Amino acid sequence: MLFPEIVVAGCGNPLFADDGFGPAVAEELGRLELPDTIKIVDAGLGGPHFIFTLINPEQTKRLIIIDIADFGAQPGEIRDFRVEDLPAGSYRDIHSWDLTEPLQRLKDSVDITVIGCQPRRVTAPEFELGLTDEVQEAIPRTVRHVLELLGVDYGMAIKNLRNEGQQRETGRETCSGEG
């Protein structure tokens, strides 16, 4: 079985600055001890190709995608989206010829949430390594948010991330589906 009940996929390309947000969150989540029913995947650019077209709705019930999204907010702000909120062409399999999108195929049988982070800088097609400070600071918030969505209580270690000065208090933190 390639994918268990819950799949969390960090999508994006770390070679394009803030586009590396999804893989960076996946890396953080990968450090945590999580139940066997949850799989964290650094999907890179291969989400549609290696994951979304291979998810079997009989096994996988929940898919959380972490990515950057331009929704006109301050850089580093995160927001939940449903598949219906996404513009046409998001996560289209690059091989697709009939313009069908794998998430559209899955959305009625799998509970899909896309956690989008507003980027400051995406450099494509030019390469640049490293996230901007604002997006870097969204990582612990996103990790906490994923754990909340999954109902995993990771105890004090995660809650205390906020108090360890690892992120700036911006007063504009949004972790849930306010959009």
Added chain:
Amino acid sequence: MSKIVEISPTTRHEGHSKLVLKVDDAGIIERGDWLSITPVRGVEKLAIGKTMDQVPKIASRVCGICPIAHTLAGIESMEGSIRCEIPRDAKLLRIVLQCANRLHSIALHNILILPDFYIPGTDTKINPFTPEEPVRSVAKRIQRLREIGQTIGEIAGGEAVHPSNPRVGGLYKACTPHAKAKMYDLAKEGLVLAHEQMEFMLAVLNNMKKRDWTEVGGKQIPLPKTLGYHNQGYMAAHPMYASSNLDDNPGWDPQRWTDVRPWDWYMGEGEVSLADPSYPIGGTSPVGTKVNPQMEACTGVPLYDGAPVEVGPRARLVKFKNFDEKGTWGQHIARQLEYTDNLYTIFNALDEYNPSGKVLADPIPQGDGSMGWAANEAPRGTDVHLAKVKDGRVLYYEMLVPTTWNFPTCSRALTGAPWQVAEMVVRAYDPCVSCATHMIVIDEDKRIVAQKLIQ
């Protein structure tokens, strides 16, 4: 008088490319240019000064389809430079990872090409997503083969998309006896399915070889018996896995490689003078569209022994197994023949693999700046990475990816075909265009003559 037709973008492959075709009055291609229009990027420049552990990870991000090939070729080019021999058990798991990845890739490519083909004995084209038999069972089998490939790859490689287990010097972790047994079981299931799928595809391909025409955009287009033939050579470094400068008999030679600039190879300025709005998907480019392949092409043209070469499954079979079928159909047949080869190679590697063996070299040299290279036989062909490492840092790095080799060869293979079937010729190369887009051009004296066309 010749006319120009442009198909842009080409579909059912990775990345953005297009076809500019000079055709005669009957619509037969006199000269075809297939070129990448994916913007140029400079991973080679980015690599300089990074650690030898970082660079293969960077290389694996240039494309969403080929991270395994780039990870392995990247790491092994570093090992070639620092002269690091890895433990046998690490090599065996890398071979398992490679073959699992290729198994997935062939199955996926089946889905991409099947709509060009007919159910044998009928005039019905194959829609891989139809709920009707017999195609539904085929689609399910393809999905299962993909799953098996990805699952074996995940066990051997640590992660299924960007493999985390391979590292310079070997692997981070060995596989347990339990993991070995699981891979073996999956491969056994895969072998039965791969045999069935190969037989199905060969039946479909042999049926197509006998056909005189195919339907494109509502028209019957004649199929030449020599579709996709070319007179270029073949290049393959190893029958299944890879070769590097550390081998006793290396399968690739950097001295035989040169590059030419796209403006010395592709057609110059022109204007589209033939258009067909009924061509799938959305028609060809309208009459009057300006084309300039020389300036639009986003890749250099690599040559081996001074000429373009074909890389990929057929090249491997020609070089190592006396395969002699030419053209588009021959290329497809060669790819299907690799289905079971992957699984037998996995069995052999697992039989030899010792779960208690060492998987990391000790010590790992840090390099003196010597040149190293690795030529990985990726699903699409020879993926050559070259590196110089000194004190653990990368001084020089270059990627020569399969589709870059195939662009000029495939362009020549278009001659003589009706323009409407040009995309079928392209698809037989299973192109991956975004990795192919690197604009470093080396001349015969190994000097860099052009680094970026589009700034």
